[in-house]
Amino acid sequence: MKSIENLPKEIRRLNLQLESVQNENSVTTQILASGVKTKDIGALLATVQQNLPSRFDLKDQLKLQRKQLVKAELNRVLWQERTRKFNVDPVTLDNYFENWKVRHVNATDLTESQKQKLRPLRDARKKIVTDLTSASIENLELLASMVDSTETLMVQTTSLSNELRQSLIWLPSNNAFSSNWQDAGQAGLQWYFSPRNWIIAAKDLWRGAISHFLRTGLLIGLIILFWFRRSRININPLLSLDQNRAGISKLFIGSFAAFLRSIELSVLVPAFLIAIGLTLKSGATTNFSNALSHTLIILAGLIFVLRFMRVSCRDGALFDKNIDIGRPLRTQIRASLIWFTPLQISSVFVFRLSSYSSNTIVHDTFGLIAFLISAAGLTVIAWKIVRSVNSNKSEQTSFVRKIFPLFLIGTPVVLGIIALIGYFRTAFELQGKFFLTILILLVGYILMRSVHQVLHLIGDLKREIDSVNEISSARISEIAQGKTTTNITEKNGLRTHSEKTDAIQFRNLINSFVFFGIAFGLWIVWQSFIPALGVLDDVTLMTQQIGSGENLLLKSITLQDIFIAGLILILTTVAARNLPGFLELLVLRNTNLDAGAKYAAVTIIGYAIVAVGSVVALSKAGLQWSQLQWFVAALSLGIGFGMQEIVANFISGIILLFERPVRIGDYVTIGAQSGTVSRIQIRAVTLQDLDRRETVIPNKKLITDDVTNWSLSDSVVRLSITVGIAYGSDTTLARKLMLQALQENENVLNDPVPAVLFSGFGDSSLNFEMRGFIFGFENLAKITSELHLAVDAAFREHKVEIPFPQRVLHHADSKT
Template sequence: MCFPFSSVQRPCIVGRSALTTLLFVLSFLVLGGLVHAQPVGQSEVQTIDPEERIATNNAYLLRRIAEREALLDEARSELAYFHQRKQILEKGLERIEQRAQVKVLGREFVQAALEELRHLPKPAHYKLTRQARDRALATTSDEILRYERELDDLSDREESPARYYPAQRSSSRVAERTKIDSSTRATMTEQRRLLAQLIEIDGALLKTLLESKKTERELMQVSEAAHTLLSKMLFWVPAQFSAQTFVELRSAGAWTVSWENWRGALTNLLVEVSAELVWPVFLGFCVLLLLVTRSRLKRILAALAPSSGRYRPYRIGHTVAALLITLALALPGPVVFWAISLLLGMADESQIFSHALAAALAAAAKLLLATSVFARLIDQNGVAVAHFGWDEPSLNFSARALRRFSVVFVLLIFLASLNGLDYAPYANRESLGFLAFILAMLALAGFFAYLFKTSSPPVRRLIIYQPHSWMLRFHKLWYFVLIAVPLSVAGLALAGYYAAAGYFFSRVLYSAFFVIGAITLYGLIALWVQTEHARLERLQREEKAKSEGEVEAEAEAEEDGEVAIVVPHLDVATIGEQTRSLLDFFITLFLLGGLWSVWKGALPVLSVIGDYSLWTSRTIADGKEVVFSLSVGHVFLALLVASITTVAVRNVGALLDIVLLKRLEMRADATYAIKVVTRYALTAIGVAAASRVLDIGWNNLQWLVAALSVGLGFGLQEIFANFVSGLIVLAERPIRIGDVVTVGDVTGTVARIRARATAVIDFDNKEVIIPNKAFITDRVINWTLSTGTTRLLIKVGVAYGCDTALVQKLLLEVVQANDDVLEQPSPSVYFIDFGDSSLNFEIRAFVDAFDKRLRVQHEINTAIDGVLREHGIEIPFPQRDLHIRSAEGLAGLPVSPTAKTETLASQTAANSAQASV
């Protein structure tokens, strides 16, 4: 693999020529077959002359030494190249940095920076070379180990070479054996020297390869730093708009439509297609297949809609299939563009137009794929309408407008990319590329203005069906933002920051499409949850119908078309609070991760803005003055930490419920306490992280803590006491969610335990907010803390003269007859005392839930009244004696019939009392 820079001699470790490859393979074959061969058998030893065999090995070692010396020379040349390239790059950067000290820079500087940026070495340039070097490192290391073992083995054999050939030693005379031993020993000594030389060469090669690897890594680091520096310069060094832009427009247009350029690109394309024949043909076959089956795919897409009734019951797999078909329908054009771009990118570096066309086609392919997929998603047969149930008229209007607009927009972006990216001439970049980009931004702003104006169908439908939605309330704001973003990008380009404008627009566009993808994923998961709920309900209905013997009737009705098809309609409000919170949490993380992947490449160039200092603070640490500068980047990072913390705190409860707590089968009060403490912990971690980013440490908070201490001693002590009491309540759990408690004159069910107060819902369904301190310092009755069993105490009085044993028996039978009264503890009836007007009995019975008290007491009282009436037992009312000493003042007053009756009753009662006395 040779290096991609034509200006410098480019050495290669492993050449690509057939001769070098053949020699490399033959060397290993010979080495494995001769030097490292296993000991031959007895029959072979008798036919091979030992001295001739050693001589053959020595000849191979001589050839191997020559080959390794050639590889060593190439490795040294590669190392020298890396050093030279590194020095050239460092000198070029130093020169550009010196020129950058001048505040006003001209076109020549920008053009030089662009050229330097274009020719920066990239890791992809050395991928094959790096792989070949790694293989050479492994091979060289293994060979050194093998040669060292061979050398040790030769040392043993050199002491008595004849023993290595027992057949010859036994068949030769003593003089011949001596001659053979002497000659073989000399040959083996030569082999030992050759092996030592080969080990030395391989050791030098190994060292050179390691140093070359290290130098390449340093070169990549310098290249990365240079790329960051040059990108900053090109982003924030303005190229002022001038009349020369229109002067160069003619030459740029001629370069763009030049027949020579296009013929050269076509020639390069045909050459690369013939060289890479397999995958272009396969890709072309796939595109042709998609075009041929296009009508069939559209029919399948329409049939997959729930309203078509073709697939019953509806499953989420139908929506997934619809999404895949939508992608397949949008693929042919972008795939063709991408394939041509890939093939043209393989051309020689000198073919500038081919590489510029490749970059432009790649940009157009990505944009065309995104717009085509989105337009088909919101089409009348698309997933958004047919499966998610979104508004069809407004989406159809948007899809038609998007298709018309994408033709013009993709063409303008293609033209801007062809003349504005790295391989285009600088004059094209500042003329035709610049103007095409400005027109694209103006067209995008006009498209947003047309699509979302007040009289457009989407906004009119929003006014009719969702007049109180937040989208309508903030319509002016987001409408202004949508138009202002492309206009701001165009203004940035007109100000001379063309590179920054193009880069920011591409990031914004990728972010927008990523948000659309996140919304689609959200709708897909929410629809899956709804279909699963519907499936479970259908199974329950089938089980119920099966138990009632109605399955056959339902099947017949379904075959006759009498059963209505339930069309799923995406309604996020119906999927449950916990599921919705968990879905929000994961989609938010997915969205943040995607936006980070889109914008992380912009961090180096945005550091100019992020490093802008808002204010500077000085502190003393360890006796030294430390200066901290709060920058825009610090504020942005703190806001990001705060946003992530807010999302985590709001949704961690559902996450814990679904993922962990339900699997552990914990009680509700314990899970609630865990969730609340987890929220507090996440809040504390988020505040600490944001404070650290803003350099707010203990030294900065000492005055605040001192002020809070004074405030706690005066006005804030109640708030702090309630907060601490809330933590104690969560830890000790004297009250829990769902407990029935009595605090003072309030009795109700605990609904929420917050940091400062607890909400109790009384029996009038009113929420009473009670400070947490009351649950710690005041007297609290928890009716359901350890058990839900509670006792009823019912008092009954009967008239004097009744049979007390009969009354006790009747009352006990009434209590025991009630199904909600517990057998253990058993109910009891006691005759407790003699009252003024009655014999008093007391009923003690137990129920297993607090909410049964009133109902059971009502049932028992009703039953007691009935059974006492049935047996003629009187429940007396209080009796009093009334003595009238004088009635003179009442003589002249009229007496009503009621008064006469009451007076007569009083007199009768008095006479009875006197008679009894």
């Protein structure tokens, strides 16, 4: 805690800083209000930004000061309580002595002379307690004043920093090139190659290593560990998914191990540069040493990413076995990184180091040239990679083919043009964010491909195990009961179809998690740039009136409002597609709801998300109810004439979702169409018949027409087969054989009890009717066929004849 003597000095220092920030804020406001946008204005505002107090330091100071304030408040309460005891309840010497005798039992009574000596001491103690109470109150007031000053300074600094960041991004910061190449060359040589700068940097490095020897030793130990680990790692025997199919856990371990080994092979040089950078930063005494430390740390990140890409593209490595990227693309990446890596390292080193030079001519010439070389290198390697992707159709997706190449190739070109026309600072800041954006997208891509590969192999492994188990169980049952083994292929086909649906849903869930992770990462990268978009708020597109009379307000709709409204619509679309799936997989799946109820809930949630998002977006764009009245009127007129069928189908779809006369998975008959309900959408219902053909039926038909739902309340349906035997056959034996066929078929339910009825005498046969109940109308044809085969085999074995139609013809006499 700061002493009372130092607190006034600290408060004066904070007030001076606050006054300086307020003055700079006033100057900045006047400069920006003038509307002048020149290089000198940009340089002046950049200087103001550099001289601002660090917001992170102010935040740490404020946190410490608040802790000190709490302690000071506690001390004040304690000392005030002690003072109160002296003033309200005076303590005599006898009381002191009695309390003292409690701890010293053998003590004798005080004499009068001893009491005379103790009274001044008691009065002195009272004065000391009073003075300390006053000092604690003064200390508390000073600390409270210091906290207020720091809070005000932090608010003012944050406000000015955001305003400068918003403005500097749109201001020119350099000339295209320096007109005086001689001065530029001398300044550059002095900055980059001055022996004095490098000697001082070496001394600062040694000073940092000595002052933080524990950290230095730890970093050196980690580097040595990585070196020995690297010498023992061979990229070829990396654990891959195809080589580890013995268990599901090994599938995950193999993918994760491949990722870790790629990191181990890439981290040695970056770790060494980070160690040097951190050590140099802790001992830096000059601007060059500080610039060199920051540059080395940035280079470490760049080298790590490039090295990781090159290692992962080897045959048998992460991008081959685990991510399944084609060999042509991996070969192209590795070949391009051979020249791209040294080019980027040297370019980034030059223009990053130039950004810390106090001589702007170094930044405007050497830094600009290095930046343009870096942008050109990014453009070339992006073009080569995109060309390789386009040459291999198996590597394409719609997003990569249409959007991502433009972003990958066009961004460095645009940044180079921006730097050339004088906005080097803008291009410089955007390039770093561009690099981090590509890195985040790469990590998301690796994660998605890895998870998809693991899920694919897990599905294959699970189907193989289930198939083996089912075949084994069927053979055991065949041996024990003498039954015919059921058709494993058809069951596996049904299970595979269900698993495909689950796999698609789970993959979409993983994609959604990765998408939101990427969005969060991009938010972290670009949040410092968001204040720069505040300039969009200055572009007024329209002005609308809200209210009337005395409550009339004018609201401006700016370009920023339209931008935010568009962003809300994009987020609404993403949420409508993925959030219902989240709820279905994570919440609804654990409930007792059937498939139809889950589908209805998911669909309604999707509609609600779209409705809420659309209302919020339209409101942000300034479209209030008063502006939408004409649209609603026109819509009502359209409904009355040409859109009534669409609206009828829409309302019918909502009725179907709430009343649920048909559900997902129900087998229904609508007119001449029969099939399983696979989708209930806003306009129509999709039926899938037994031939797996899909028929789209408007929702209105399900409300107005007769609909037979074979599984609305019960999926059990009756099976009826007519069988005829020849006249003179043993009817008792035939009935017994048919009943036995029903009872032995595992798909025929035991409750209700199957039955065989003698239905009548036909023209050529004695007719029987086999009746049984099965689960699922879609299984009717399959089970009927099984029973036909069983009855035919039983009749052949027991010589029961199935007749064919017979006709007796009588030829009339010609005379007759």
